[in-house]
Amino acid sequence: MLLGMRHDEPVMAPRKKTRSLKGTLPALPIHPPFAPMEAMLVDKVPVGAGWQYEPKWDGFRCLLFRDGDHIELQSKAERSLSRYFPEISAAARALKPECFVLDGELIVLLGQNASFDDLLQRIHPAASRIALLARTTPAIFIAFDLLVDGQGQLLVERSLADRRRALEAFAARYFKGADLFRLSPATNDLKEARRWLTRTGGALDGIIAKRNDLPYRGGQRDGMQKIKNQRTVDCVVGGFRYNEGKPVVGSLLLGLYDEEGKLNHVGFTSSLAAREKPALTTKLRRLIEPPGFTGAAPGGPSRWSTERSAAWEPLKPELVVEVSYDHFSGGRFRHGTKLLRWRPDKSPGQCTMDQVSRKGAKLGSILRS
Numbered sequence: 001m002l003l004g005m006r007h008d009e010p011v012m013a014p015r016k017k018t019r020s021l022k023g024t025l026p027a028l029p030i031h032p033p034f035a036p037m038e039a040m041l042v043d044k045v046p047v048g049a050g051w052q053y054e055p056k057w058d059g060f061r062c063l064l065f066r067d068g069d070h071i072e073l074q075s076k077a078e079r080s081l082s083r084y085f086p087e088i089s090a091a092a093r094a095l096k097p098e099c100f101v102l103d104g105e106l107i108v109l110l111g112q113n114a115s116f117d118d119l120l121q122r123i124h125p126a127a128s129r130i131a132l133l134a135r136t137t138p139a140i141f142i143a144f145d146l147l148v149d150g151q152g153q154l155l156v157e158r159s160l161a162d163r164r165r166a167l168e169a170f171a172a173r174y175f176k177g178a179d180l181f182r183l184s185p186a187t188n189d190l191k192e193a194r195r196w197l198t199r200t201g202g203a204l205d206g207i208i209a210k211r212n213d214l215p216y217r218g219g220q221r222d223g224m225q226k227i228k229n230q231r232t233v234d235c236v237v238g239g240f241r242y243n244e245g246k247p248v249v250g251s252l253l254l255g256l257y258d259e260e261g262k263l264n265h266v267g268f269t270s271s272l273a274a275r276e277k278p279a280l281t282t283k284l285r286r287l288i289e290p291p292g293f294t295g296a297a298p299g300g301p302s303r304w305s306t307e308r309s310a311a312w313e314p315l316k317p318e319l320v321v322e323v324s325y326d327h328f329s330g331g332r333f334r335h336g337t338k339l340l341r342w343r344p345d346k347s348p349g350q351c352t353m354d355q356v357s358r359k360g361a362k363l364g365s366i367l368r369s
Helices: 086-094 116-120 127-136 160-174 190-199 274-285
Strands: 051-056 060-067 070-074 099-110 139-148 181-183 206-211 224-228 231-242 249-257 263-269 320-325 338-342
Touching: 051 160, 051 190, 051 224, 060 086, 060 139, 070 086, 086 127, 086 139, 099 116, 139 160, 160 181, 190 206, 231 263, 249 274, 249 320, 263 320
Parallel strands: 139 181
Antiparallel strands: 051 206, 060 070, 060 099, 099 139, 206 224, 231 249, 231 320, 249 263, 320 338
16 A cells, blocks of 8 residues: 555556546536545544444445436545446446435445455456456445435535435435445444444444534535544564664564464554663564564565665564554555554464454444345
């Protein structure tokens, strides 16, 4: 992932020309590019009668515009996603109303759970590859707001409570038999929202809280808050990297054992207090011993790293840390992790992949068409 990119904003594959959204679908009361409503990240779920709670999905935010046969899928960054998800455009075209705008999320479901890796594969320059993936791993559109209803009436100035009632009526009338469309659940009961996290076995990304009384505030964050589902795991420290240009540790390289007993590199943590780095560096140097990782190992230099920043020191597998993370997919933490504490009470052999597996997770159990 490129530095500075959000995990839910796709990195567009290079193309000779980038199609502008300006001026598309002019017959609608709103048309792309249109700024979606955004969320502020908070630590605690807001409580009170004025809040509506929804699941936080791990996918691509998408505004879906329809005006007759013209369909436009717009990303959070106001770029076109239409060419990457032809099956969604076709499914939207098959819905009965010929004029509407939905706000929602694109995800790829494999069984009962979302696969962000499969979703990312859709951002590809080759139309033939996109067409193949659209057939073999089709995306679904999870609707959580209605901005223009099936009669072409603009709803953005109405309260969320009114828009939710309109969305539920829209879904009940038009989503039946539409396999690629789902209605995102919503509740005013925080206990019910917390039960979603339990029912999905930790597969849900978190909870979104929205003000019931506010209109749709495109581009603003004051009416919506997001609370991420914190996950923790114990990892072996299989190596470390120095701070670039300094003789102290910069990051710890984390490992988990697979079923074959091999220690695989799964990510890193760099949330180390500066005052603790000199003593920690001395401790780590005493443990330097190849190979560090016996399975998947850290990669070498890339287009975003130098030879020095990619170099790492292997360690004897003796140290265990507990870290928090947001996503684990493709055998790796998708982002850097946060060091919570050292675990001298834990045996390195207890640090297995089972901790991050989603056995029993059923994200699809809270979705309905």
